[in-house]
Amino acid sequence: MAIIVVEVMLKPEILDPQGVAVGAALPRLGFTFAKSVRQGKRFEIEVEGTPTAAQMADIEKAAATLLANPVIETYVVKVQA
Amino acid sequence: MAIIVVEVMLKPEILDPQGVAVGAALPRLGFTFAKSVRQGKRFEIEVEGTPTAAQMADIEKAAATLLANPVIETYVVKVQA
Amino acid sequence: MKVGVITFPGTLDDRDALRAASVAGTTAISLWHDEADLKGVDAVILPGGFSYGDYLRCGAISRFAPVMTKVIDAANGGMPLLGICNGFQVLCEAHLLPGALTRNKDLHFLCRDQKLVIENNSTAWTSDYTKGQEILIPLKNGEGSFQCDDHTLAQLESEGRIVARYVGENPNGSRNLIAGITNERGNIVGLMPHPEHAIETLTGPSSDGLGFFTSVLKAMVK
Amino acid sequence: MALDTVALATNNPDTPQPFAELGLKSDEYARIKEILGRRPTSSELAMYSVMWSEHCSYKSSKVHLKQFGDKAVKSDALLVGIGENAGVVDVGQGYAVTFKVESHNHPSFIEPYQGAATGVGGIVRDILTMGARPIAVMDPLRFGPADAPDTRRVLPGVIAGVGGYGNCLGLPNIGGEVVFDETYLGNPLVNALCVGVMKHSDIKLAKAAGAGNLVVLYGAKTGGDGIGGVSVLASETFEATGPAKRPAVQVGDPFVEKVLIECSLEIFAEDLVVGIQDLGGAGLSCATSELASGGSGGMKVELDRVPLRDATLSPEEILMSESQERMCAIVEPSKIDRFLEICKKWDVTVTVIGEVTDGDRLEITWHGEIIVDVPPRTVAHEGPVYSRPLAEPAYIARVNAEVINPVIPQTAQEIKDAILMMAATPNLADKSWVTNQYDRYVQGNTVQSQPDDSGMVRIDEKTHLGVAVATDANANWSYLNPYEGAKLALAEASRNIATAGAIPLAVTNCLNFGSPEDPGVMWQFAETVRGLADGCLEMGLPVTGGNVSFYNQTGGVAILPTPVIGVLGVIDDVRTRTPMSFDRAGLELYLIGASDENLSGSEWAYLHGMRGGQAPTADLQREMRLIKLLVKGRTENIFTAAHDLSQGGLTASLTEMVLRYNVGARITLANPGITLLVETPGRVVVAVEASKSAMLKEAAGDIPLTYLGTTGGDSLIINDVEISLTELRTAHTSTFQKLFG
Numbered sequence A, B: 001m002a003i004i005v006v007e008v009m010l011k012p013e014i015l016d017p018q019g020v021a022v023g024a025a026l027p028r029l030g031f032t033f034a035k036s037v038r039q040g041k042r043f044e045i046e047v048e049g050t051p052t053a054a055q056m057a058d059i060e061k062a063a064a065t066l067l068a069n070p071v072i073e074t075y076v077v078k079v080q081a
Numbered sequence C: 001m002k003v004g005v006i007t008f009p010g011t012l013d014d015r016d017a018l019r020a021a022s023v024a025g026t027t028a029i030s031l032w033h034d035e036a037d038l039k040g041v042d043a044v045i046l047p048g049g050f051s052y053g054d055y056l057r058c059g060a061i062s063r064f065a066p067v068m069t070k071v072i073d074a075a076n077g078g079m080p081l082l083g084i085c086n087g088f089q090v091l092c093e094a095h096l097l098p099g100a101l102t103r104n105k106d107l108h109f110l111c112r113d114q115k116l117v118i119e120n121n122s123t124a125w126t127s128d129y130t131k132g133q134e135i136l137i138p139l140k141n142g143e144g145s146f147q148c149d150d151h152t153l154a155q156l157e158s159e160g161r162i163v164a165r166y167v168g169e170n171p172n173g174s175r176n177l178i179a180g181i182t183n184e185r186g187n188i189v190g191l192m193p194h195p196e197h198a199i200e201t202l203t204g205p206s207s208d209g210l211g212f213f214t215s216v217l218k219a220m221v222k
Numbered sequence D: 001m002a003l004d005t006v007a008l009a010t011n012n013p014d015t016p017q018p019f020a021e022l023g024l025k026s027d028e029y030a031r032i033k034e035i036l037g038r039r040p041t042s043s044e045l046a047m048y049s050v051m052w053s054e055h056c057s058y059k060s061s062k063v064h065l066k067q068f069g070d071k072a073v074k075s076d077a078l079l080v081g082i083g084e085n086a087g088v089v090d091v092g093q094g095y096a097v098t099f100k101v102e103s104h105n106h107p108s109f110i111e112p113y114q115g116a117a118t119g120v121g122g123i124v125r126d127i128l129t130m131g132a133r134p135i136a137v138m139d140p141l142r143f144g145p146a147d148a149p150d151t152r153r154v155l156p157g158v159i160a161g162v163g164g165y166g167n168c169l170g171l172p173n174i175g176g177e178v179v180f181d182e183t184y185l186g187n188p189l190v191n192a193l194c195v196g197v198m199k200h201s202d203i204k205l206a207k208a209a210g211a212g213n214l215v216v217l218y219g220a221k222t223g224g225d226g227i228g229g230v231s232v233l234a235s236e237t238f239e240a241t242g243p244a245k246r247p248a249v250q251v252g253d254p255f256v257e258k259v260l261i262e263c264s265l266e267i268f269a270e271d272l273v274v275g276i277q278d279l280g281g282a283g284l285s286c287a288t289s290e291l292a293s294g295g296s297g298g299m300k301v302e303l304d305r306v307p308l309r310d311a312t313l314s315p316e317e318i319l320m321s322e323s324q325e326r327m328c329a330i331v332e333p334s335k336i337d338r339f340l341e342i343c344k345k346w347d348v349t350v351t352v353i354g355e356v357t358d359g360d361r362l363e364i365t366w367h368g369e370i371i372v373d374v375p376p377r378t379v380a381h382e383g384p385v386y387s388r389p390l391a392e393p394a395y396i397a398r399v400n401a402e403v404i405n406p407v408i409p410q411t412a413q414e415i416k417d418a419i420l421m422m423a424a425t426p427n428l429a430d431k432s433w434v435t436n437q438y439d440r441y442v443q444g445n446t447v448q449s450q451p452d453d454s455g456m457v458r459i460d461e462k463t464h465l466g467v468a469v470a471t472d473a474n475a476n477w478s479y480l481n482p483y484e485g486a487k488l489a490l491a492e493a494s495r496n497i498a499t500a501g502a503i504p505l506a507v508t509n510c511l512n513f514g515s516p517e518d519p520g521v522m523w524q525f526a527e528t529v530r531g532l533a534d535g536c537l538e539m540g541l542p543v544t545g546g547n548v549s550f551y552n553q554t555g556g557v558a559i560l561p562t563p564v565i566g567v568l569g570v571i572d573d574v575r576t577r578t579p580m581s582f583d584r585a586g587l588e589l590y591l592i593g594a595s596d597e598n599l600s601g602s603e604w605a606y607l608h609g610m611r612g613g614q615a616p617t618a619d620l621q622r623e624m625r626l627i628k629l630l631v632k633g634r635t636e637n638i639f640t641a642a643h644d645l646s647q648g649g650l651t652a653s654l655t656e657m658v659l660r661y662n663v664g665a666r667i668t669l670a671n672p673g674i675t676l677l678v679e680t681p682g683r684v685v686v687a688v689e690a691s692k693s694a695m696l697k698e699a700a701g702d703i704p705l706t707y708l709g710t711t712g713g714d715s716l717i718i719n720d721v722e723i724s725l726t727e728l729r730t731a732h733t734s735t736f737q738k739l740f741g
């Protein structure tokens, strides 16, 4: 069994109101470490056994068509250590 | 400048409607690789310079209080390579 | 003249869209997401709601529904297609319209009576309005902020494809106050606010929304 | 752990069991043994413990709630009374309406979003279970001080949760309350009300009748979240600092519930169920035992058939799980195929888990072994009943003796400041920041919603028949005098229905109190129930259902007694309703009802740190005459607008009226300071055409009528005080934005 992780973030030029809200909330709570915050999504996909190259290609395709919207988002596919 | 990543996922025993919805959509699109899907959040926090130990402790605290609700979620804090 | 209204699992405003279409004088027909059959309708409405819970991104899952293959084919052939709110999101996800709808800038679901100005009255859904006409209809969504790249925005502006804009303060952070857009041909319209909830003053802020449904009736009769 | 079967329990009678950890007292445990003639199995213990919890068994409140049945007048409108998932009333034209209010207080403190969301989900399933299409929701809420840091955590989460779930279900939110008080800081109140409509013939009941009929579980899979959640949480004194014992809260999936609603309505439309029950608090334990005891008692369930989200759950956990979005139906074998087909159409998980038998025992097996064998009534309906000690708390005499005399504004400047201060104070400020997060338009039948006095929905598009619902609680008065407080809340909710011209028909209630183990709290509770029952008797209104929420206290400090009263009214033609305000100049304004000078329990006193004095005495005869007048005002088309006076008195009502359609008013008052601030019950402001003032006077009869002034202009003018609508609006609307952004 393996876990494939797909990380999806809004493209830098797209407004990220959630990240902005978190960035604004932090200093109100006394946390001053953040210069900026972006918020995205993280998918953990459980696959049977070690993923094959064909499976990885499929996951890549699913990320590009379903999990992320390339009009506004970028994504990264990783196999979890 | 460094990017600190906080990954927040629902605890395994907590229902994850988002993950369930994605998991159900994949096979409808012909993708059969997934045994299960969980969906969580990913925060990218930009900090000035190399984060100090005190800053990391602060980020840890912010993760536990603001970014995640420990009643239903778990989180991991990482420094992005 | 038959107008089809599609119900996906999680669709909410389907009955309202059916009501609006019949009040406007068309024969309103309910279509089911899982059947790749348009039942001979002349126009289609993708209504508001939270199809599939909208958990991933609004409209992301619905655009793959069996009925959508037929809808996409018919719309590419010129059939009038209106996406309201969640329907607009589906149209963007299906790439029938450019851009994307993202979280409202203040992150809250926002329900309010919204003033719009009609900028393009030559689409299949807006011919009963005059250019520059102001209308008041409900806006209600969590992800209604229209975003696209600069090039697309310039194109939409220069080609007159902005169908309606918000009047006054920007309610959700949409670029250039965009409330609705159309494709080049003018048969496909995506609109964030809800004309189907403004067909009588008893239950809506006005009856200003009816024009979308009477417009399509005229477009078909022509 | 080995499976604890009935055989094992019989053979090992002395195995120690963790009954105390599950919240059972030793005499309760002894009674279970007596009922069964042996020790319970661990599964039986799980069932009894959740079902005999305060939340599910009403063990402390039952003896008092009985009055709602005993004192009630016979009402022909009442089709289903207390005891079912929700009461049902006849509203004419073959339509029946069901409505109920419930609490989800404790979970909402722990996880505001999910707590509130699943609160909405639960009450909607109760309404659906009656066979009705849910048509609207409301949300009476109470929070700690508006500027307290924890309120900033709780309130936005609760609002987002109520909206997130309700919006996704496609249910218009037509009203609610947002009230702040210190005592709610560690115990916010999240009450949720749902209204549903059906035809008389569609009413469904929770009963498992007919041997051989199938027990069908459908909806979401069962998970390990919220095991014992609602029941245990809602049944224990909740310490804000309390450690680990907090069970996980449930996470709701409104999408699944929406699909479940549509699927169920399609199933009902084809008449495919004999009985039905939602799974709420106590999950399967509740559903199976209530269904069985609602029928003749016999039922067999194969628990291992229950579809699980988490395969490691033990049978005890499955029985206790409060996973959301599940329903249990009793289906005749000849109809099961069609039932399964409809579930398939909606992609709803469905499983036959058992059948009705002709015996009188509920028998549950786990892979063939019997783990539960109980008389279901003893689980569901014959739980412990306590007559808890009660005593008038010492504070009553003390606070009742206090003289409440806050400074009254005198000069024009003082009066202006007072009006603006009242317009902006969180309890009276504009609530759009909240209500704009709720869909009020969906379904296309909403005629009234906030800020109107009541929510109103059309239920028939051809005849324009509609219903109106209002909820009210005045905890300040209930604190001073719980008996009168309950009656006054009933009167206020009824008045809020009547201002629009609807006729009050039925009552639901959610009684939010501290710990029943405190005799003072128990006295508040008993007095409240007595007051409400007496009030309903006098007004001829049946109580159709409700909910009790105890243990709302932090340490030794209980919340203010907060009985939320919901009243449902009917209106034959929603098009003729009286709006809450005027949209034109030149109308005459009158105050209906007499004012006194008692500021006890008023917002003005509260703002001056005063919480004592004597609550008003409810005069329900006067209220009923007023209601008659209000209904007549609509049917005879006398009123252009009517608006109730309650918290904040005349100043609050005038502020709301002039801002509603941005038309000002010029008012003359003999004694402006006190007249603007006093909260004497039984009063309404009406606007009439000048030509109708004679009709109004005649219709009012001996009800006092005071001429206030006229409508028009772009300011609110009271004697020599002038406030522009812009200034008033800024004061009224910026509070929530500033606090919660």
Ligand SMILES: Nc1ncnc2c1ncn2[C@@H]1O[C@H](COP(=O)(O)OP(=O)(O)O)[C@@H](O)[C@H]1O
Binding pocket: D055, D056, D065, D068, D081, D082, D083, D084, D085, D086, D087, D100, D102, D126, D280, D281, D509, D510, D511, D543, D544, D545, D546, D547, D548
């Ligand atoms: N305060 C109350 N007033 C009237 N009826 C009540 C009250 N509290 C509970 N009830 C009734 O007791 C019955 C059991 O309530 P409850 O266990 O909350 O039902 P459910 O499990 O369906 O939510 C219901 O019929 C409910 O309406």
Ligand SMILES: [Mg+2]
Binding pocket: D085, D126, D129, D278, D280
């Ligand atoms: Mg119930």
